[in-house]
Amino acid sequence: MVKLDINSFFNVVLLTSVLTLLGIFVYGFTGWNIIISLTTWTGLTPTYEIKGLQSYLTALSNPVFLKSFSNNIILLGFFISGSILIGLLLAIALDQMERGAGPLRTFFVLPFTISYVVAGTLWAWMYTPGEGVIDSILGALGLGFLDIGWIANPRLSIYCIILTMIWQFSGYTMIILLAGIKSVPFSQIAAARVDGATSFSLYRHIVIPQIKQPLFIAFAVLFAFGVKTFALIWTLTAGGPGVSSYILSLHMYRTSFASFQFAEGAAIATIMLMLVLVVIVPYLYIMREK
Amino acid sequence: MKPSRLAMSLIVIVLMIFSFLPIWSAITTSLKTASEIRRTSPLIPSSLYFANFGGAWAKLGRPMQNSLIFTIFATLFSTVLGSMLGYLLTKVKFRWANHVFIFILFGMYLPYQSILIPLVQLMSRLGLYNTLLGMILTHTIYGIPICTLFFRNFYGFIPDSLIYASKIDGAGTWRTYLEIILPLSVIPFVVTGMYQFTRIWNDYLFGVVLTFGERTMPATVALVNLKGSFVADYGLQMAGGLLITLPTLLLYIFLGKYLIRGYVRGAIR
Numbered sequence: 188m189v190k191l192d193i194n195s196f197f198n199v200v201l202l203t204s205v206l207t208l209l210g211i212f213v214y215g216f217t218g219w220n221i222i223i224s225l226t227t228w229t230g231l232t233p234t235y236e237i238k239g240l241q242s243y244l245t246a247l248s249n250p251v252f253l254k255s256f257s258n259n260i261i262l263l264g265f266f267i268s269g270s271i272l273i274g275l276l277l278a279i280a281l282d283q284m285e286r287g288a289g290p291l292r293t294f295f296v297l298p299f300t301i302s303y304v305v306a307g308t309l310w311a312w313m314y315t316p317g318e319g320v321i322d323s324i325l326g327a328l329g330l331g332f333l334d335i336g337w338i339a340n341p342r343l344s345i346y347c348i349i350l351t352m353i354w355q356f357s358g359y360t361m362i363i364l365l366a367g368i369k370s371v372p373f374s375q376i377a378a379a380r381v382d383g384a385t386s387f388s389l390y391r392h393i394v395i396p397q398i399k400q401p402l403f404i405a406f407a408v409l410f411a412f413g414v415k416t417f418a419l420i421w422t423l424t425a426g427g428p429g430v431s432s433y434i435l436s437l438h439m440y441r442t443s444f445a446s447f448q449f450a451e452g453a454a455i456a457t458i459m460l461m462l463v464l465v466v467i468v469p470y471l472y473i474m475r476e477k
Numbered sequence: 478m479k480p481s482r483l484a485m486s487l488i489v490i491v492l493m494i495f496s497f498l499p500i501w502s503a504i505t506t507s508l509k510t511a512s513e514i515r516r517t518s519p520l521i522p523s524s525l526y527f528a529n530f531g532g533a534w535a536k537l538g539r540p541m542q543n544s545l546i547f548t549i550f551a552t553l554f555s556t557v558l559g560s561m562l563g564y565l566l567t568k569v570k571f572r573w574a575n576h577v578f579i580f581i582l583f584g585m586y587l588p589y590q591s592i593l594i595p596l597v598q599l600m601s602r603l604g605l606y607n608t609l610l611g612m613i614l615t616h617t618i619y620g621i622p623i624c625t626l627f628f629r630n631f632y633g634f635i636p637d638s639l640i641y642a643s644k645i646d647g648a649g650t651w652r653t654y655l656e657i658i659l660p661l662s663v664i665p666f667v668v669t670g671m672y673q674f675t676r677i678w679n680d681y682l683f684g685v686v687l688t689f690g691e692r693t694m695p696a697t698v699a700l701v702n703l704k705g706s707f708v709a710d711y712g713l714q715m716a717g718g719l720l721i722t723l724p725t726l727l728l729y730i731f732l733g734k735y736l737i738r739g740y741v742r743g744a745i746r
Contacts (some may be wrong), residue, residue, distance in 0.1 A: 197651060198569075201561060206580065212618045213584040215591035216599075223594055233598070280485045291489070292741075293733045298496055300729045302679035304697040305718040308704055309499040312506065312519075312711050320502040320519045327518060331586060355494065362740040386481055392601060407586075415588035418681035422701055439590045444686060453594055456549060460591040467586045471579055 217460065224453035231447055242450040246442075251430050252455065255438040258345050259462075262434055263413045265346070269353040270409055271402065274360025279390055281361070282368050292365070295358035297300025300320075303355070310351040314338040314423075341431035344424050346430055351423060352416065360405050367401030368394055407470040415464050435459050484485035507715035514712055529716035533703070538718055539691050544678055545724070547609045551616035553658070557667060558617070559624020560662060564654050566625070567632040568640050577598035578629065584649040585622035589682055597686050607688050612695070614685065616677045623676075624669050627739070631665040632658065634742075671732055676724045696721045 227238045237323035246252050277295055281288045298306070313320045322334045338347045363465025371394050379389050417436040420426065426433040426441075435455060503521040518521045557589065565571075566578050596615065599605065605611030635658065643653040684695035691699075700717050707713050722736050729736070 198565070202565070202577070205558060205562060206577070208618050209581060209621060210582055212592065212596070212604060212615075213587055216595035217587070219595040219598075220591050220593075230514050233729050251645075273492065276488055280489045283485065289734065289737075291493075293729075294493065295496055296498075296733070296737060297729065299673050300725055300733075301500075301722055302681070302697055304679070304681045304700050305722050308700065308714050308718040309503045311704075312502065312715060313499050315711070318515060322497065323571075352501070357492075358496070360537075366741045371518060402531075411586040411588070413519065415590065417590070418697070418701075421681070422704060436588070436590055438594075443594055449594055456593065458590070458593040459588045463586060463588050467583070470586075471583065475575060476581055 220453050220460075221457050224450055224457050226450050228447050228450040229455075238450075242454040244466055246451050246458070248453045251433060251438055252265060252332050253433045253437075254430050255433040258323075258432065259414070259434040261345060262349055262352075263348045263410060266352045266356070266413050267406060267409045269349065270356045270360045271364075271405055273353060273357035274364050274405065275395075277361040277393075278364040278368055283386065288432070289372060295361055297358065298355045299359040301355070301369065303416070303418035304422050306351060306355055307419045310347070310354075311338065314347050338424050338432075339428060341428045343431035345434075348420055348423055352413075355419070356412065358411065363405045363408070364398060364401050369397035371397050393466060403470070403473070407408065407466055410466045414459055435462075436453060485562065501716040503719055506711055507719055511710065511712060525667055526712075529712040530720065532713050533717035533720050536703050537696055537699050537720055539720070540595055540694050541696040541724075542691055543609060543612075543688075544696040547612040547616065548674055548677045550613045551620060551677050552614070552670055554617040555620030555673055556666060559626075560628045560666070561654070562621070563623040563628025563630075563632050564615045564628050564658050568635070568637065568653075568658070569650055578625070581622050581625050583622070584619060585626065589619070593682070593686055596683075600687055607690070607693050609693055612683065612688055612693070614684050616680070619683075620673050624673065625671040627672070628662075628665055630742075631662070631668075631739075635661060638718050657695075664735060664739065667735050668733055671728055671736050674728060679724055 220234075222237075223233075224242055225237050225239060227236050227241070228234050228235060281291055284291070301309075315340070316322060316334060316336050316339045319337070321337065325331055338344050347437060375393055376389065379393050384393070413437060416434070417440065420432060420434060420437055420439075425433045426437045436459065437462050439452050439459065441453040442448045442455060480485070505522040506514055506519050507529050508525055509523060510528075513523050513526070520582060562581065566574055600606045600611045600615070603611075605614060639657050641659050648656060679697065680695070681697040681701065683697045685701075688694045688698065700721055700731050704714050
């Protein structure tokens with residue numbers, strides 16, 4: 188390593204300008220958002236009269252908030268576990284392949300490179316009741332009675348969203364886990380094979396215990412995505428039918444930019460931030476150690 | 478074939494269908510007339526009717542140009558800055574380097590909703606609301622964390638001895654960067670640039686709160702508007718979705734293996 192020449196004008200300008208910009212756009216804005224959440228700002232003109240936690244109470248007492256929050260928890264639970272399960276299956280399957288793993292990796296990551304807006308558009312057609320893709324396949328198979336309404340069914344809409352998110356993210360999760368599997372020393376795998384371990388017990392007892400860190404990375408990344416996801420839901424169900432598939436990001440957007448209740452919107456955003464911090468702070472702390 | 482192998486192959490095939498089905502049915506649907514869409518199975522292509530693409534292009538053409546402009550500039554700026562910061566954080570010794578890295582990295586996980594209202598306020602105050610410049614600035618700044626992370630992880634693989642050698646030859650910090658590091662950075666620039674291009678091109682949230690109207694709106698916002706105003710016209714919607722996906726898809730088909738290789742080598746963590 189070379190020592191940083193702190194007298195170098197360029198180094199100082201580069202570091203201070205980048206840190207200042209991030210300081211404003213990440214940390215300053217976060218702080219400013221918290222201040223807005225403590226004001227009485229409703230309507231288009233800002234009013235910076237501090238009113239304490241009033242907007243949090245307003246937010247929490249709104250049934251739409253409670254629906255959004257519980258949907259968000261459901262979404263996080265099923266989205267993270269589903270993506271990790273499929274990602275792990277794919278990673279193990281591709282790890283065992285002697286040929287063709289490269290193109291398949293590329294193939295499975297493809298949905299991740301598609302815009303959430305496009306994903307929502309494609310899946311809205313998949314889920315269209317009656318003539319959509321899923322129902323016409325079911326119809327062709329003589330399973331037309333399985334048409335259960337999909338995104339038009341308020342009890343199912345949030346699960347339709349979760350399935351679409353798993354579609355987008357399981358390939359990406361596969362790559363994170365595959366990187367971990369590839370870093371398990373080959374000598375251990377060879378030794379286990381000599382001892383007669385089956386593929387299942389090899390992965391169960393040798394590989395999976397050693398990819399705890401990639402699993403944790405996948406968990407943290409998917410958690411952050413699960414909290415901030417917006418465009419996909421906005422295009423797929425727009426939160427509907429009714430508010431059945433609302434999550435916090437949608438509720439925050441509607442509250443702020445459609446109803447202009449900026450203090451309440453800022454309060455919802457702050458609650459979302461807290462949710463992310465619960466996972467990301469320990470994550471960054473652990474990552475810093477290595 | 479062993480039963481476990483067979484089960485694995487079956488799972489992979491089912492997941493391949495699951496992955497590709499939405500894309501496939503979008504392709505077939507986009508090439509059908511409205512009445513064909515109602516009459517025929519979405520799985521089976523029945524004609525080559527290109528008018529949907531013409532219709533989608535009429536609505537998305539200009540927004541796609543907007544997207545292209547701000548995406549290229551923001552990708553360029555954030556990638557170059559990420560490279561310089563990644564270099565400073567791995568090859569140049571200074572106190573607090575780890576803290577600076579964590580300070581930068583946090584922005585990657587930030588739920589953007591929690592900065593959205595202040596962002597719109599500042600952009601309006603600066604006169605950058607509803608401008609491509611505002612989009613470039615926003616995407617550049619929020620792209621710095623992930624770019625820095627990518628380059629930091631890549632530069633971790635470059636041996637320090639190369640830096641010493643250059644130092645002994647009397648090169649300063651940035652001459653070393655230009656002469657030693659940059660020539661070794663082709664792959665990380667491809668990987669990071671591709672990731673950023675895709676991410677910025679695909680973004681909807683910043684676009685929808687920072688722009689309005691055809692002259693500045695990104696293609697993603699235009700697609701949502703199209704979807705909202707032609708509710709049951711699935712042929713048009715699918716054509717629009719595919720049209721928007723085309724630039725990133727081409728990039729991915731030609732350079733995707735570098736991106737995947739970068740991922741597998743640990744670019745994300």
